[in-house]
Amino acid sequence: MVDISAWAWAATIGLIVVLFVFDLLVAVRRPHAVGLGEATFWSVFYVAVAVLFGLAVWGLGGSTAGTEYFSGWIVEKSLSIDNLFVFVIIFSRFGVPEQYQQKALLFGIAAALVLRTILIAVGAAAISLFSFTFLFFGLVLIWTAVQLVRHRKEEPDVEDTWLVRRARRILPVSTDFHGGRMLAHEDGQRVMTPLLLVFIAIGSTDLLFALDSIPAVFGVTEEPFIVFSANAFALLGLRALFFLIEGLLERLVYLSIGLSLILAFIGVKLILLFLHEDVSHSIPEIPTPLSLCVILLILVVTTIASLLRVRTHPDERAQAGSLRKPRKKSRSEEESKAP
Template sequence: MLEISPLTWGVTIGFIVLLLAVDLVLAAARPHHVGFKEATAWSVFYIAVAIGFGVWFGLQYGNTAGTEYFAGYIIEKSLSVDNLFVFVIIMSTFAVPDKHQHKVLVFGIVLALIMRAIFIALGASLISLFSFTFLFFGLLLIYTAVQLFRHRNEDPDIESNLMVRGARRFLPVSDDYIGGRLVAKVDGRRVVTPLFIVLIAIGSVDLLFALDSIPAVFGVTEEAYVVFTANAFALLGLRALFFLVKGLLDRLVYLSAGLAIILAFIGVKLILHWGHVDIDESIPEIPTPLSLGVVLGVLAVVTVASLIRTRAMPDEKAHAGSLTATKVRVEVRPRPGADQEPPH
């Protein structure tokens, strides 16, 4: 186990909070359309930060620790692309105006980080107390992989989300976004705007993604610090990545199948590790460098195969995949004047 000092934890969390604060200030102070050049610049910046941290971490704590971090980061980054699919679906379902999407994504990332921090703490505690937690995590990932593969050509039905339906039922919701506010007064009555419902939808989806991504990264490392930083740096670049690749997501038709393979592979890795620890040391384990190679190989094959497929069949579109069968696919067109201020 690595000896990570409280000072290192504090500086790391402070740095991540600082980056989030900059994003929040920019989103609140200047709502605007994020163009390709801006999205590219931010994406390069966040990838450079993640790589720079990994290099420092490897030099400070050894090559094995550095390899575990980069493996965890790449796994989380690949799984975060599925987040982007769902974010696109949520944005279109609720017709979020383009200039407010920046704010929605930043709040979504903050919610995701909070939920992942909670799950990381719980997961690390369970692993330290019960070695069969690896078996549980492995079976969970394999089950998730099977469900994702079975429903790889479907999209989650956001409108049927329990939390979204509950919010619509018990809260007064305005028709318009009212300048991107979460709560506003309309005709003397306090209401929540659709942006508030969007955040509930993203928060509940983040919760589901945390249930998959945390066990996945524990498949390459048992260090809570590595799990947290890999998640944090992968999520921090999610906002810029959304604006950079949202036009290309429809072409990644095999992504859900690829992610299902990655999750199943890590699930098997966790089960083998449990068997090695609890049953017999002769049971082989999958080393982290091999895991990193498999993940990168699957992502490369999926990307190339998807581009070849969509080039041959331009009308074919990718789907986010779902863990349960969806009876209805929601297709919502933006309402005209969705961001107009209410008449005074």
């Protein structure tokens, strides 16, 4: 493992905080609908920042650390595309005006980053304490891959998460967005605006995605610093990426299959790593450079195949995919959802 100094951790966290605050000021100070030009600029900017950070890791930590970072970042970036599908569903279900979508995304991404940091710390501690953690992570990823293929044509019920249901019981929900605020007063009573529910929905659904994406990154590196930075830089550019490829998402009809293959491949890699270290060193490992090539190949083939499929079947549209079949709601639950 790479020896990461305290100053490197501090500098990285400081950079991420500065970038997030800057992004927040851009999005919140002047609420507006994001155009293609703006989305392209910020997408290129955050990709450039992530690549420059990776080159710094490569230069300071060596080629192994650099390869692991870029592999982890690409894994996170590809898996985050599935998050964008869910964001589209959330904004549609809650009827979020375009000028408030940036704010909801950023607050949701901030919550996701905090939750993922906690999960990364737990995962790193588990790996150092229990040798079977890699086996467990590998089995989780393979199970997730199978579930994603099984339910690839279903949409997750973003209004049925535990946190969203609890929030609805704590405060009444307004029908008005109140200028982009999350809490407001109506008739002398404190109420939640739909934007707060959107924030909760984004944060809680991203937590579910983190349960497969974090083990996936641990599949290419055991270094918590690289896992954290790869997650952070993939999430930071997610706001701009959403507005850039929102229209392209529905054309990626084979995305769920491609992501399933990536998760299954990394799951097998983790299981082989466990067997190599705990059973017999004669059992081969899958090197990180090979993992990077396989992941990139799957992404390229998936994208090309999707675009060719849509070209010959223009009415076909991609689905977000779900890890489970949506639960059927009772009439009382349907009525309680109405603001």
